[in-house]
Amino acid sequence: MIIAIVLIVLVLASLLFHFINPWHQPALASNWQQMDDTLTITFVITGIFFVILNLFLVYVIWRFRRRGARASETVAYQPVNHRLERWLTGITTVGIVALLAPGLKVYADYVSPPKDALEVEVLGSQWQWRYRFPGADGKLGGTDPRFVNAANPFGLDPADASGQDDALVDSSELHLPLKQPIKILLRAHDVLHDFYVPPFRARMNMVPGLVTTFWFTPTQAGRFEAMCAQLCGVGHANMRGLVVVEEPAAFQAWLQQKPSFARASQPAAPTGLAAGSDPLAQGLALAKAKACLACHSVDGSAGVGPTWKGLYGKTESYADGSQEKVDDAVLAREMREPAAKVVKGFAPIMPKTELSDAELAALTAYIRSLEPVKN
Ligand code: CUA
DSSP states (O other): OHHHHHHHHHHHHHHHHHHHOSOOOOOOOBSTHHHHHHHHHHHHHHHHHHHHHHHHHHHHHHHTOOOTTOGGGOOOOOOOOHHHHHHHHHHHHHHHHHHHHHHHHHHHHHTSOOTTOEEEEEEEETTEEEEEEOOTTSOOOOBOGGGOBTTBTTOBOTTOGGGTTOEEEOSSEEEEETTOOEEEEEEESSSOEEEEEGGGTEEEEEOTTOOEEEEEOBOSOEEEEEEEOSOOSTTGGGOEEEEEEEOHHHHHHHHHTSOBHHHHTSTTOOOSOOTTSOHHHHHHHHHHHTTGGGTOOSSSOOOSSOOSTTTTTSEEEBTTSOEEEOOHHHHHHHHHOTTTSOBTTSOSOOOOOOOOHHHHHHHHHHHHTSOOOOO
16 A cells, blocks of 8 residues: 555655746747647657556555455456457557657757758867868768868868858857758767757757758747757766857858958968957967867866866876976967877877967967966
């Protein structure tokens, strides 16, 4: 009988928790109301069956409780009951179809973008996001892993004319035009990642060697956090991006500033540093854009890599047992050739970062500004 009471409490507590729990989906900011509807259908069906089955169990426990040892109450053995089996099979089939069919329908829509959708490529790598838009020709250029290097993280084929005008966004911040269908093409550089923007109800795994795709239409202007939804290594939790949805004119102005592949691959390519602005502000902006801050804290807290707070001027110990004082030259080597010397206590996982001299100077100035500690 105690089990019956526990089951009743379980049902009541579950229902109560569902209706008063403080966790809710963020407000929908895309066309995918269908996703929410599908979730609601699933929740209602499973919820109803959860209550019915548990209460049925309670009834059975109560109805067939032990009442003395009279022979008439011996349980009857009934190995087969075809009528009951047909009913149960039928009800289960209807339930499964009702659970699956709406999801299959939504998924089919989700991967069938409208013809006028704007293509955007999202490239995931440990642990940052990059984005690519087609240029004036409306076509994304071909890519191949053979062409991937620090200067060409997208692996664009230099011989493919349609890739020359592709706009490259070497930053975790993506801008999108409001009310324009967007076709997202997803690629991964190294391991599984998953591009997920909860208010859009949109996500998809990114698989090395594949291009996966989905589409959505942003219906609300605003700033939305993108996150990685596949455990992709020690920096996974910091693999965050920002999607800014804005009026088409503002979006176009933002996109115009992004270098084309042809421009980015020139040796003297503009660095994206705003001329004449404060080097510390430039350094901070770069640290964010190059995803340095995904692994290096600036407040002394532990991270995937050494904190930048008090790093400049400190005596660093290396895995090979050596020590040296951190100055401009050490920072330059650590950023450009991170594998050359690995700081003691950290894994040799920092990616090689392609930096112009101006970018290196700005980052160094920023790291230097982070209040050296005495040691
Ligand atoms: Cu990328 Cu988790």
